[in-house]
Amino acid sequence: MASQASNPAPVAAEPSAGGAPPAEVGQSQAEQLPPPPIEAILSWEQAQAELPGHAMGGVDWNEALEQDIIRPRHGTDSNAAQAPSFDLDFYIKGPSKAMDAWFPHSAHTQWLSCENCHGSIYRYRQQELKMADLYAGKSCGACHGKVAFPVTQCKRCHIDM
């Protein structure tokens, strides 16, 4: 997450003899910083006002990461905390260039571990992907439309449409 690294820390780290405290094992970069102010908000209306919106509707959660508004932590899995984001971004080929779908691994791995999708939702290698599966809550539809932006926002994936 290069963009987070370039942002200045809004609150100074705890004072210690050698400057910044050493990272604990299993702590990611975000977890070494204090929780951001938005974590004090418990009302959606107030939180929504603090979060960046997307031009096609809804919250732009990855932009919220980029802007350092949220610093979501890993759970107890120390391996997850050490895992860097995975930057294999690619087009899923469609019947025409306009129907190609952009899949940024980089955006997904800021939230998810490999095995969240691979093994259960996808095999590790390329496979056929159909919109019908998405509408049925499978494939990308396992999350998109339920907790991530809905499949009705076509151009967020079909970026050349």
Next chain:
Amino acid sequence: MRALRGLSLVLGITLLLMPVASAAPVLGDLQFQREGGDEMAAAFPPSIFPHWVHRVRYRCDACHDSLFPMSRGEVEISMKILAEGKACGACHDGTEAFDDSFQNCSRCHRPLD
């Protein structure tokens, strides 16, 4: 007069749409369905899960799939299970997140916003 009629038409549509707009649930928020429980339990709404509150604080993989698989309805959740430190109880223990003491009941057992 025509302008006024136009205005009232616009207002009419706006008022008609407003309740729908305010009732739109937040994407990802859900209310669990209660299975079992006694009459006392029935007096409380079943628990909600505001995905957004958690997403502001944690990555998806903090809970998925170690505590909860991606698909709904696969994990049994009860106050007893929470007390064992499983499911929500992995964090909602009074240290990492608020616990199940009496002042906190309605933080989960309430209608979805």
